[in-house]
Amino acid sequence: MKKKVFVYLGLIIALGACYPGGAEYYSDIDATYTDYDDQFDFASRGTYSIPDSIVKIEGDLEEGEEPEYVKEPYNTQMLSKIRDNMSAYGWTRVDDPAEADLVLFPAAWTNTSVYYWYDYWCWYYPYYCGWGWGYPSVSSYTTGTLVMTLIADGDDYIEPTRVWTGVINGLLSGSYNATRVNKAIDQAFEQSPYLKTN
Amino acid sequence: MKKIFFLLIVCSLLISSKTFGQQGSYFSAQYAVSFGSGDLTNYISKTSWRGALIEYRAAVRSNLLVGIDLGWNVFYEKKDFDTYTMDTRSLSGVQYRYQNVVPVLVAFDYLISSTNALKPYVGLGLGTMYSERATDMNLYRLIENTWHFALKGELGMLYQISYNSSVKFAAKYYTGFKTAIMDSQGYFSLSLGMAWDL
Numbered sequence: 001m002k003k004k005v006f007v008y009l010g011l012i013i014a015l016g017a018c019y020p021g022g023a024e025y026y027s028d029i030d031a032t033y034t035d036y037d038d039q040f041d042f043a044s045r046g047t048y049s050i051p052d053s054i055v056k057i058e059g060d061l062e063e064g065e066e067p068e069y070v071k072e073p074y075n076t077q078m079l080s081k082i083r084d085n086m087s088a089y090g091w092t093r094v095d096d097p098a099e100a101d102l103v104l105f106p107a108a109w110t111n112t113s114v115y116y117w118y119d120y121w122c123w124y125y126p127y128y129c130g131w132g133w134g135y136p137s138v139s140s141y142t143t144g145t146l147v148m149t150l151i152a153d154g155d156d157y158i159e160p161t162r163v164w165t166g167v168i169n170g171l172l173s174g175s176y177n178a179t180r181v182n183k184a185i186d187q188a189f190e191q192s193p194y195l196k197t198n
Numbered sequence: 199m200k201k202i203f204f205l206l207i208v209c210s211l212l213i214s215s216k217t218f219g220q221q222g223s224y225f226s227a228q229y230a231v232s233f234g235s236g237d238l239t240n241y242i243s244k245t246s247w248r249g250a251l252i253e254y255r256a257a258v259r260s261n262l263l264v265g266i267d268l269g270w271n272v273f274y275e276k277k278d279f280d281t282y283t284m285d286t287r288s289l290s291g292v293q294y295r296y297q298n299v300v301p302v303l304v305a306f307d308y309l310i311s312s313t314n315a316l317k318p319y320v321g322l323g324l325g326t327m328y329s330e331r332a333t334d335m336n337l338y339r340l341i342e343n344t345w346h347f348a349l350k351g352e353l354g355m356l357y358q359i360s361y362n363s364s365v366k367f368a369a370k371y372y373t374g375f376k377t378a379i380m381d382s383q384g385y386f387s388l389s390l391g392m393a394w395d396l
Contacts (some may be wrong), residue, residue: 018272018296018298018330019274019296019332020248020272020274020296021274021276021294022294022334023292023294023334028292029291029292029336029337030291030292030336031289031290031291031335031336032289032290032291033287033288033289033290034287034288035286035287035288036286037286038286141337143337169336170336171337187281187290191281191283191288191290192288
């Protein structure tokens, strides 16, 4: 009888995990976030300007220091996708930001998180645990983020003000995946239909 | 004081006469398949195939058994890529939703017939239910957990297959009442397992 009880208890434990399943592919982690100023009338505007380089944020800049930029061809690929979406919503790009209704600032960064633990061998040799012996197990992951910000100034605002923010974030897979990035940029605009001027 | 009085009654019942056929008490372990209802099914619509429960029962009258139920059900669903909007903010991505439910109940079973090998019964339970809800999106996990006051209604049967063991099949409905953190959580459960006389 006792054996049977243990078999069943084992079964209960084997049933597992409080958190089964989970993400299988890098794209399962991708997320797109947008927010906007609902007092701003996007439909009455029509022009925007955008820099031809995406700033790569890597920390504080010294005075006079040039920022880093996203490397080519990724810079151009992302900018093209952003421009295509703005154009599809009826926006006309102008070169001079002073003449534009809105300015779109893109920026990107990566972030690597490292985590490690020492006690992974405890299941086998508990004597070591808590003594700081052995080698730590180390792992890391890197995420990439692209932020797109639409800034308004002029008659409506005393100071330049953010009226739309689009953020795409995902786990980096080791090489640039244009399909994932393009899809995420498209998604940022798709979930922001209030940007339409046409 | 009421709690102490209640516990004393339960304890006295547990150590009183043994008139459940030839058996005074039994231990049971069962596998359970569960189907959410109400708020639970709004959150996770998929059937839970991960569930187990252990039970102890002692006869206090020829047809009345009292005991304890301890259960564990894991609900899980991967939600396809979707957009979730709250005021001006929208967030898109794949969500992984988990809900662990652990009912701990004092149970009362009334045997409709206790003389045959087949013993149908109806049961009631009351106690508490721990709910832990986790939503994974991007690299973040949002966790909510709470303890509900819980009730259980049950209809089942024991079928004696040897001098000291029976097959147990039951249909149960659990309700965890609303708390400040979570709405009421209910689910229907079908369980199948073994019961051994002690």
